[in-house]
Amino acid sequence: MSRVGGLARRVWDLISSRRLSMWLMLALALGYLVWVAPFQVYGVPAERVRNIASGPVFEALGWALLVNAVACVARNIPRVVKRSSASSGAVERLLSGSQAVGVTSPLEPSRASRLAARRLRWRGYAVRSTENLVVARFGRYSSAGTILSHAALALLAVSFIVTGQGHFRGKAVLVEGEMFDGSIRESYVEPNVDEMLRIPESLLPEATFELLTVTPEFWRDVQLFTRLDARISGGGERSRIIAVNRPAQVGEASVAIDGFGYAPELRIAGPEGEVMSGFAKMQVFPPGSIDRFEIPESPYQIEMRIFPDATVSGAEIVNRTFNLDDPLISLRVRDVTLDESGIPAYEGALRLGEVAEFFGYTVSVPSIRYYAELRIVRDPGVPWFIAALVCGLAGLFVRVAMRQRLVVVEIVATGGGSELRVAAQAELWRTAWREKVADGVARSVGGRRAGDDDPATGGEAGS
Amino acid sequence: MTAELLPEVALTALAGVLYAAAWCVDFAWLVRQSSRLRLLVTALVAAGLAVQSVAIAIRWQHTGHPPVMGTFENGMACAWFLALGTLALRRALEWRFAAQGTLLAGVIAIAWGLTHVTTRFPLTISERSLWVELHAGVAWLAFFAGTAAAWACALSVVRAWEARTGRAVRVARALPGRDWANEMAAQSLLYSFAGVSAVIATGAWYSWLLFGQTWRWDLVEVIALFTWLVLGLAIHARLFFGWRGFRLAILYLFAYLGMIWMYWLLVLTPFVTYHYFELPF
Numbered sequence: 209m210s211r212v213g214g215l216a217r218r219v220w221d222l223i224s225s226r227r228l229s230m231w232l233m234l235a236l237a238l239g240y241l242v243w244v245a246p247f248q249v250y251g252v253p254a255e256r257v258r259n260i261a262s263g264p265v266f267e268a269l270g271w272a273l274l275v276n277a278v279a280c281v282a283r284n285i286p287r288v289v290k291r292s293s294a295s296s297g298a299v300e301r302l303l304s305g306s307q308a309v310g311v312t313s314p315l316e317p318s319r320a321s322r323l324a325a326r327r328l329r330w331r332g333y334a335v336r337s338t339e340n341l342v343v344a345r346f347g348r349y350s351s352a353g354t355i356l357s358h359a360a361l362a363l364l365a366v367s368f369i370v371t372g373q374g375h376f377r378g379k380a381v382l383v384e385g386e387m388f389d390g391s392i393r394e395s396y397v398e399p400n401v402d403e404m405l406r407i408p409e410s411l412l413p414e415a416t417f418e419l420l421t422v423t424p425e426f427w428r429d430v431q432l433f434t435r436l437d438a439r440i441s442g443g444g445e446r447s448r449i450i451a452v453n454r455p456a457q458v459g460e461a462s463v464a465i466d467g468f469g470y471a472p473e474l475r476i477a478g479p480e481g482e483v484m485s486g487f488a489k490m491q492v493f494p495p496g497s498i499d500r501f502e503i504p505e506s507p508y509q510i511e512m513r514i515f516p517d518a519t520v521s522g523a524e525i526v527n528r529t530f531n532l533d534d535p536l537i538s539l540r541v542r543d544v545t546l547d548e549s550g551i552p553a554y555e556g557a558l559r560l561g562e563v564a565e566f567f568g569y570t571v572s573v574p575s576i577r578y579y580a581e582l583r584i585v586r587d588p589g590v591p592w593f594i595a596a597l598v599c600g601l602a603g604l605f606v607r608v609a610m611r612q613r614l615v616v617v618e619i620v621a622t623g624g625g626s627e628l629r630v631a632a633q634a635e636l637w638r639t640a641w642r643e644k645v646a647d648g649v650a651r652s653v654g655g656r657r658a659g660d661d662d663p664a665t666g667g668e669a670g671s
Numbered sequence: 672m673t674a675e676l677l678p679e680v681a682l683t684a685l686a687g688v689l690y691a692a693a694w695c696v697d698f699a700w701l702v703r704q705s706s707r708l709r710l711l712v713t714a715l716v717a718a719g720l721a722v723q724s725v726a727i728a729i730r731w732q733h734t735g736h737p738p739v740m741g742t743f744e745n746g747m748a749c750a751w752f753l754a755l756g757t758l759a760l761r762r763a764l765e766w767r768f769a770a771q772g773t774l775l776a777g778v779i780a781i782a783w784g785l786t787h788v789t790t791r792f793p794l795t796i797s798e799r800s801l802w803v804e805l806h807a808g809v810a811w812l813a814f815f816a817g818t819a820a821a822w823a824c825a826l827s828v829v830r831a832w833e834a835r836t837g838r839a840v841r842v843a844r845a846l847p848g849r850d851w852a853n854e855m856a857a858q859s860l861l862y863s864f865a866g867v868s869a870v871i872a873t874g875a876w877y878s879w880l881l882f883g884q885t886w887r888w889d890l891v892e893v894i895a896l897f898t899w900l901v902l903g904l905a906i907h908a909r910l911f912f913g914w915r916g917f918r919l920a921i922l923y924l925f926a927y928l929g930m931i932w933m934y935w936l937l938v939l940t941p942f943v944t945y946h947y948f949e950l951p952f
Contacts, residue, residue, distance in 0.1 A: 226911045230904060237900035241929075244893050261888040377883060433796045453800050453881045462883060585883035593885055597872045604865045611861075641854065 224279035309646035313655030327652035347610035356603030363596035371589030390415035415459035422578035467581035479568030682726035687781035689719030746784020752811035753777035772822030813866025820859030824920035831917035
């Protein structure tokens with residue numbers, strides 16, 4: 209048992225070792241620099257670079273660092289907490305050390321003590337003072353910042369685990385007025401059908417809504433969106449607006465708009481009076497793009513282009529803006545059983561409501577709606593991730609803004625005034641800061657430091 | 672790459688000239704150590720900041736967004752934050768020298784921005800968010816902290832060299848001594864780390880809003896993570912293994928190179944940004 213206990217102890221020491229932290233940080237940093245960054249510089253596609261950066265080696269190193277960081281803090285919590293508690297021993301140690309700075313003052317000790325204490329209080333210190341001793345502490349709880357910021361790493365690890373268990377991402381394409389049900393596989397266009405079959409239904413988010421409107425706007429006649437948002441409603445709630453960078457939480461899913469297109473309403477009447485109508489989600493954006501579809505149970509294929517704000521100049525169609533203000537639909541119908549180079553069955557341009565006729569068929573476009581490409585994401589790890597960010601930033605703020613400092617001023621009466629010994633210690637600051645504190649105390653008691661020049665002002669002493 | 676003569680462009684150029692003049696005068700102060708020169712530097716920086724603030728206001732009014740789009744606007748924003756930070760640094764005596772570094776960086780940022788297209792574009796919709804503006808603001812503050820830290824570390828390296836060779840660098844004689852330089856370098860590490868952490872945090876949150884993913888492993892994110900890790904390494908080396916002086920300064924400067932690379936690739940590159948959006952907007 210003692211051998212097992214000894215082994216366990218050694219393993220724990222290794223896992224929670226600071227030296228291991230250093231090596232892991234170095235390995236990861238160099239790994240990203242040497243193995244990931246150059247691929248992007250070489251123009252390797254972003255998707256492949258992501259696969260490299262999130263690959264098994266980096267993932268293993270990352271997890272090792274997370275576990276190590278948490279273990280490190282857990283092991284050192286007692287010491288960290290102890291540092292924040294009051295310690296009279298620290299005061300004695302400071303005063304007995306050889307690094308106190310001497311200050312002479314013309315004031316008698318009690319007045320010097322009051323003024324020094326007041327100055328330190330004004331600087332935010334918690335001060336206890338007597339006639340002969342001033343003890344000032346700052347940032348007593350700064351160690352909590354260390355614990356918080358490292359606890360954030362634990363929360364981060366939890367968020368990764370939770371995300372791994374329940375993450376789903378899909379894409380849906382809806383025409384204005386169409387309903388969406390996230391729990392049905394057929395609602396999604398991505399992942400594709402085969403991939404969707406491999407995804408358990410339990411991962412599909414419970415989310416139902418109707419796409420009410422899509423509103424795109426462009427800057428002048430350039431393909432530069434100035435607005436792209438959609439209004440959705442669902443579940444009895446009032447409607448909400450979603451945008452590219454403003455998702456809405458609907459049930460278990462985060463829903464945002466990722467793209468849009470034109471969905472012309474097609475009305476096709478056949479030679480025997482049969483009528484087909486509906487909205488077709490076509491890949492006809494940007495204007496001039498061609499999409500095709502075939503008329504069911506017929507040899508005809510229709511090529512379509514949509515010009516959202518078009519004028520006709522001679523034989524040429526000129527599109528003015530990308531806004532759907534005065535659309536023109538260009539149609540080309542061909543018989544797929546014939547040679548492609550032959551004369552088309554129909555070729556022309558229609559305004560909304562106009563009819564194209566060919567070989568007993570009529571085609572018209574009564575209206576055009578927009579469709580939206582929607583990003584549907586279910587990620588139960590996000591709340592944990594947000595908690596990690598908040599915790600981490602709060603911890604860093606506490607640590608940076610409230611670094612622990614201890615100032616001790618011992619005051620002794622001398623003929624004609626008093627002699628002060630200023631001792632100070634602070635995290636990351638030692639010599640230089642102590643001198644700065646002594647300068648401040650000297651100024652507050654109308655005195656001066658005994659002996660040494662201040663190196664920070666030494667260069668300007670002659671100015 | 673042409674510069675259109677818009678009023679904000681002319682004012683930005685003027686601000687750059689004022690910053691450059693301030694830097695030259697500050698350098699002269701290093702040599703002559705005159706208090707009058709010190710006051711002149713502060714006045715020049717303040718004047719440049721005021722001129723640049725007007726330039727930014729004009730630009731903002733016309734474009735409808737703060738200067739976050741394109742190399743010219745990001746150069747403006749970078750220089751503005753650096754100038755503001757420079758004025759703040761000059762209030763603390765021992766940090767005054769670090770203001771030379773931040774001021775120089777501001778001049779370079781303006782000059783670089785002016786060599787790029789200055790057309791007023793509206794913001795793309797994927798960048799229209801207060802979170803983007805917060806992320807950009809935090810990023811420039813972090814860059815300021817990083818630059819000040821780099822200057823402190825550079826002084827630390829100089830003092831270490833002086834101690835090793837026994838020679839003095841004449842132009843640095845008015846600057847803080849070795850102990851001060853080492854401790855400023857150590858302290859500024861913490862600020863730099865906090866800044867980069869805040870940049871990563873705000874960026875991750877906006878990435879979730881825009882892409883439904885908190886992290887996408889694009890080049891800028893990879894370099895940011897690299898910088899963050901090296902800064903963390905430096906802080907732990909300082910706290911637990913007693914690294915100080917030359918070693919610590921060199922390690923930090925390595926991280927600072929990563930920071931420069933990150934910002935250059937992100938918003939100051941003449942090419943398309945490496946902060947992949949993969950969106951048509």
